[in-house]
Amino acid sequence: MHSIKDNIAIYQEGNQINKSILFIHGFPYDHKMWDKQVGEFKSSYYCVTYDVRGLGNSPAGDGQFTMESFVDDVESIIDELALDRPVLCGLSMGGYIALRAVERMENKFGGLILCDTKSEPDNNEGKLKRAAGIKKINELGVKDFVEEFVPNCFSGNSVNNLKEYNETLGRSLNSDPAGVKGCLLAMIGRTDTTQYLSKIKLPSLVICGEEDKLTPPEHMENLASSIRDSQFVLVPDAAHMTPIENPAFVNRVIKKFLEKISKN
Numbered sequence: 001m002h003s004i005k006d007n008i009a010i011y012q013e014g015n016q017i018n019k020s021i022l023f024i025h026g027f028p029y030d031h032k033m034w035d036k037q038v039g040e041f042k043s044s045y046y047c048v049t050y051d052v053r054g055l056g057n058s059p060a061g062d063g064q065f066t067m068e069s070f071v072d073d074v075e076s077i078i079d080e081l082a083l084d085r086p087v088l089c090g091l092s093m094g095g096y097i098a099l100r101a102v103e104r105m106e107n108k109f110g111g112l113i114l115c116d117t118k119s120e121p122d123n124n125e126g127k128l129k130r131a132a133g134i135k136k137i138n139e140l141g142v143k144d145f146v147e148e149f150v151p152n153c154f155s156g157n158s159v160n161n162l163k164e165y166n167e168t169l170g171r172s173l174n175s176d177p178a179g180v181k182g183c184l185l186a187m188i189g190r191t192d193t194t195q196y197l198s199k200i201k202l203p204s205l206v207i208c209g210e211e212d213k214l215t216p217p218e219h220m221e222n223l224a225s226s227i228r229d230s231q232f233v234l235v236p237d238a239a240h241m242t243p244i245e246n247p248a249f250v251n252r253v254i255k256k257f258l259e260k261i262s263k264n
Helices: 031-041 067-080 093-108 124-140 142-153 156-161 163-173 177-188 194-199 217-226 247-263
Strands: 002-005 008-013 020-024 046-050 087-091 111-115 204-209 231-235
Touching (some): 020 031, 020 093, 031 046, 031 163, 031 247, 067 093, 067 177, 087 247, 124 142, 124 177, 142 163, 142 177, 194 217, 217 231
Parallel strands (some): 020 046, 020 087, 087 111
Antiparallel strands (some): 002 008, 008 046
16 A cells, blocks of 8 residues: 655555554665565554655655654654554664654654664764765766665675665665755754663664674664663674565564563
8 A cells, every 4th residue: 555645655564453563764765675574564563664755755845854854754654644652663764763753752652673773963974974975966966876875785795696685776776866965964964862762661672783884783782772671683694784684584583572562
């Protein structure tokens, strides 16, 4: 099922009477990065994915995005689909959105899954790197930016042998330049959610690829240790894009987490 609400492309799979999971994809990807998870869980859960504003099939508009506007979109999806305290699952930029959403309205969620992300904002080096990305898109086009950026998100083995890597890269190459730049601007301007980690009361699962160089395991383990009673899991044979690179392992971990919180 596909619908567009507030110019956001939303995809729903499963029975609406079941517990819902709201998946937020990373940058510069789209909702299809969660296909293996939706395929696994749609028989028992109501799975909602969407394309973050400016990416996939969600139009960029003027491209003037903020992390707050991304969180506004999450709130709109929850309210308009009448989701009852969904489990929120975000990867990378999706994790930034998820963490700020939880900080702003934790009572709207029933659980939190953070994949390959971080709570801190960009430091000066990171801001300059994103600014350089915007400049590259302006001068050379979005394809040059994507071709340089995406391989860094995957392990070398995935780049060379995983068909889903080529499919993901291909979709990203067709991204709207205004949308990609808008997301870069939103990430540059995001707030620090680190201090809120210790206040999170939601059941929380933190997942990281063992070869992740963008959000390294030691960094994510520290994030997990800051969230009360959270579970940290290291994913073998994966870098930053764990749900795509090792979906079977990730699905098993998420399934156990969902079963655990459903009993509480």
